[in-house]
Amino acid sequence: MNYFIHTALVVGTFLLMEAVAWATHKYVMHGPLWSWHRSHHKKHPHALERNDLFALVFSAPSILLIVAGFELPEWAFLKYVGFGIMGYGLFYFVFHDIIVHRRIDIPYKAKNKYMKRIMKAHYVHHETHTKEDAEAFGFLYAPKKYEAKEDQTIRRKK
Template sequence: MLVNVALVIGTFLFMEGVAWFTHKYVMHGFLWSWHRDHHNHHKGFLEWNDLFAVVFATVAISLIVTGVEIEELRFLAWIGAGVTLYGAFYFIFHDVIVHRRVKTKIDTSGRYMQRIMRAHYVHHKVHTKEGAEAFGFLYAPKKYDRPVKQKQAASETE
């Protein structure tokens, strides 16, 4: 049981590195065509960028199904659970809290929330494939440790 919990938590933590790498080298690289609309104004609720969620969900589902169906590969189900958990946290932070794609009230006054929101807003100041910084989603370096003003936050996400 403890090994399974460790697999879920370890995978969750590892996924931040996977997300950073994917964001920097895939989203801002050869699949910029999927990510571009996320950095620029567009009409509609859905974005081409949402295809990345479909890709990661497919990976997670495949891991879980394989782990459930094949006894010797049961550990893959727990890794899939870690990927899924990361995806849930990512969705809540990125789509609900930062970009307000789902309207809800969440307290973002804490130091951690302020730091990762500021890093994400700095990332979105760049509307092109090159020149962006802060590619992480749930971690940001201390250099982003300044409060985000609500008025500033609204203008920086646009």
């Protein structure tokens, strides 16, 4: 395999993970596993929440694919798929947990339209505190309807 294919597998998997994350968020987190995800929609004084268990569950396929790709030469391409999943997980952690929810306090203010739009979409998602009636389930993409007005400041929410 060459570098182009390796890179295409990593980037393609990373991008495909947005669809996987959207569907999982909508149909699993706001579905049968709401009992875990509910903790993320309620204010609490704890550093961790039951919703954090999803990070452990979702890291397993990445780890297994990377290990399989290194251990089984005929399946070496799997490690690049695993790296794509891992990259999405890292992006999710930085964007969702650090930038949006400020679980690690950093001085960040959204300045470009893209960041303002995806942050606003996520804040709209959190205005719903129930399993049903939520919207905006993605993390990398948000429709234009979430675009902030010129004078609108994206509020910091925890």
